[in-house]
Structure formats: structure tokens, C-alpha cells
Amino acid sequence: xxxxxxxxxxxxxxxxxxxxxxxxxxxxxxxxxxxxxxxxxxxxxxxxxxxxxxxxxxxxxxxxxxxxxxxxxxxxxxxxxxxxxxxxxxxxxxxxxxxxxxxxxxxxxxxxxxxxxxxxxxxxxxxxxxxxxxxxxxxxxxxxxxxxxxxxxxxxxxxxxxxxxxxxxxxxxxxxxxxxxxxxxxxxxxxxxxxxxxxxxxxx
Amino acid sequence: xxxxxxxxxxxxxxxxxxxxxxxxxxxxxxxxxxxxxxxxxxxxxxxxxxxxxxxxxxxxxxxxxxxxxxxxxxxxxxxxxxxxxxxxxxxxxxxxxxxxxxxxxxxxxxxxxxxxxxxx
Numbered sequence: 001x002x003x004x005x006x007x008x009x010x011x012x013x014x015x016x017x018x019x020x021x022x023x024x025x026x027x028x029x030x031x032x033x034x035x036x037x038x039x040x041x042x043x044x045x046x047x048x049x050x051x052x053x054x055x056x057x058x059x060x061x062x063x064x065x066x067x068x069x070x071x072x073x074x075x076x077x078x079x080x081x082x083x084x085x086x087x088x089x090x091x092x093x094x095x096x097x098x099x100x101x102x103x104x105x106x107x108x109x110x111x112x113x114x115x116x117x118x119x120x121x122x123x124x125x126x127x128x129x130x131x132x133x134x135x136x137x138x139x140x141x142x143x144x145x146x147x148x149x150x151x152x153x154x155x156x157x158x159x160x161x162x163x164x165x166x167x168x169x170x171x172x173x174x175x176x177x178x179x180x181x182x183x184x185x186x187x188x189x190x191x192x193x194x195x196x197x198x199x200x201x202x203x204x
Numbered sequence: 205x206x207x208x209x210x211x212x213x214x215x216x217x218x219x220x221x222x223x224x225x226x227x228x229x230x231x232x233x234x235x236x237x238x239x240x241x242x243x244x245x246x247x248x249x250x251x252x253x254x255x256x257x258x259x260x261x262x263x264x265x266x267x268x269x270x271x272x273x274x275x276x277x278x279x280x281x282x283x284x285x286x287x288x289x290x291x292x293x294x295x296x297x298x299x300x301x302x303x304x305x306x307x308x309x310x311x312x313x314x315x316x317x318x319x320x321x322x323x324x
Binding site for chain 1 (some may be wrong): 211214215217218221222224225226231232233236237239240241243244245247248251252
């Protein structure tokens with residue numbers, strides 16, 4: 001797992017105070033051949049896909065590949081997008097999640113619950129894992145959640161989406177989102193408390 | 205980090221971890237942006253190649269598609285046929301432009317008189 005807090009700041013942040021065309025309008029212009037809007041859409045949507053993929057996978061290189069593929073699918077489907085059908089960000093979040101799940105299944109088809117364990121028993125590996133986990137204890141715990149719980153928790157508490165939005169992305173009811181989020185938070189609390197000694201934290 | 209021992213403390217600390225994660229969220233590598241924009245341009249150029257076909261289709265839509273084109277051909281053929289085999293009871297319009305009678309007809313109008321009346 002990587003330290004996810006030390007990535008350099010860039011000019012592709014999502015915040016902007018100037019009113020601009022909607023994502024859907026920009027996609028329509030891209031479909032009509034407007035080359036300039038690709039940069040705008042990349043700046044708006046790329047960080048969202050990347051942030052989600054990074055939290056889902058805990059690996060920068062994989063998150064970049066997933067984001068690139070998700071955006072590639074966005075460019076390809078641009079002419080077929082039906083305005084008003086859904087928010088473009090919802091579509092992109094869903095594609096990103098699906099790509100993350102596919103990637104994790106390809107890598108570890110039968111060991112999704114043990115992703116944070118060291119691969120061997122050498123002291124150097126344990127030390128390295130402890131150091132990494134201390135830097136990002138939350139990411140370490142997130143990696144141990146079942147996929148659906150991790151998706152709901154990340155979308156709700158890191159991406160700060162509303163429950164109806166998450167329901168649309170995950171194609172489930174709002175009640176199911178609330179249930180997944182609550183179970184995910186309980187699991188995280190238990191994992192973090194249980195790993196307190198293992199990670200070398202002092203008792204508080 | 206000191207992980208709390210009761211539920212309230214643990215919830216609060218979990219919320220703090222979420223807040224830290226959100227602060228670290230809004231970063232995006234430039235080289236990834238370049239990769240994505242390169243993909244976008246490649247897709248855009250791929251679509252730009254069959255532009256002639258789209259233009260031809262647009263022209264077809266402009267005249268009403270295949271039905272419109274069929275009607276246009278039928279009307280043109282009918283016009284040619286009428287031109288070569290007009291019914292006998294219809295005057296031949298060519299005569300108005302070629303025969304001397306046309307000149308007489310125009311002369312009978314006495315346009316000069318009208319012009320004079322207007323002048324008065």
C-alpha cells in the first residue's frame with residue numbers, strides 16, 4: 001500500500017467559482033468535434049475518478065490505469081450520450097467502480113479480505129507495512145472491507161456524495177446505501193481498534 | 205495516533221480520518237491528465253475521418269432522405285417527358301419567344317401611350 005497523502009498538488013483540481021457549462025453540455029461539444037473541451041472535462045471528471053480509484057485500490061499506478069480507461073470509455077460513448085438521462089459524474093463513478101472491482105478480481109480472485117497482510121514474515125516487510133499503515137491507517141482498514149461496503153463508505157465519507165447519488169451509482173436503494181455505510185463504519189472501527197497494537201500505536 | 209477505547213471516541217476519530225482523507229483527495233497527476241487528453245484527441249480524430257460520409261448523409265436528410273430523393277427524380281422525369289410530348293391543346297411557349305407575332309403582340313399594347321399618360 002502506498003502513502004496516499006503525499007501526492008504533489010497540480011493544476012487539475014475540481015474546484016472553480018466561475019459558472020461554466022455542465023459536464024453533459026461539454027460532452028456534447030466533444031462529440032461534435034470540439035477539441036478544447038477535452039481538457040475541461042479531464043480537469044473536472046478525472047480527479048473524481050482518480051480519487052475514487054485510489055481509495056478503492058490503494059495503488060497509484062492501478063488507479064491511474066483505471067482512471068484512464070474510465071475516461072477512454074467516456075470519450076468513446078460521447079456521441080451516444082442521451083442528455084437528461086443521468087448525471088455524467090454518476091456514470092463515471094459507476095464505470096470507475098466496476099473497473100476497480102474487475103481489476104481486484106483479476107489480481108486476487110480468492111483473497112479479497114487479506115489484502116493488507118504482509119506477503120512474507122521477514123522483519124523488514126513487517127516494519128515497512130507498519131510504517132505505511134501508520135501513514136494511512138484508514139486506507140489500510142478500507143482495503144479489508146468487502147467491496148460493496150468499501151464503495152459505499154468511500155463515496156459517502158470521502159467523495160461526500162449524497163445517499164441518493166450513491167444509490168444511483170451502485171444501483172441499489174437508499175436504504176441499502178445507509179445499511180452498507182453503517183456496516184462499513186462499524187467494520188472500520190473494529191479493524192482500527194484491533195490493529196492498534198499490531199501497528200504499534202500507543203494506548204490512548 | 206491514539207485510537208479511542210469507547211465507541212464515541214472511535215466514531216470521532218474515524219470522522220477525523222475521513223477528514224484527513226478528504227484533504228488528500230483533491231490531487232490529480234499532470235502526466236495522467238496528459239494521457240487522458242491524448243486519448244481524447246485520438247478518439248476525436250478517429251471520428252473526424254468519415255466526415256465526408258456524414259456530410260453526404262446530412263445532404264440526404266436535407267432533401268427528405270430516400271423518399272425525398274425518389275420524389276425529386278420522379279418530378280424531374282415528368283418535367284422532361286412533358287417538355288418533349290406536351291398535349292396538343294396547350295400553346296407552345298417557345299412561340300412567344302421566337303415568332304414575329306410576339307413582337308406584334310407587344311406592339312399592340314401601345315406602351316408609348318401609357319408612358320405619355322403617366323408623363324402628363
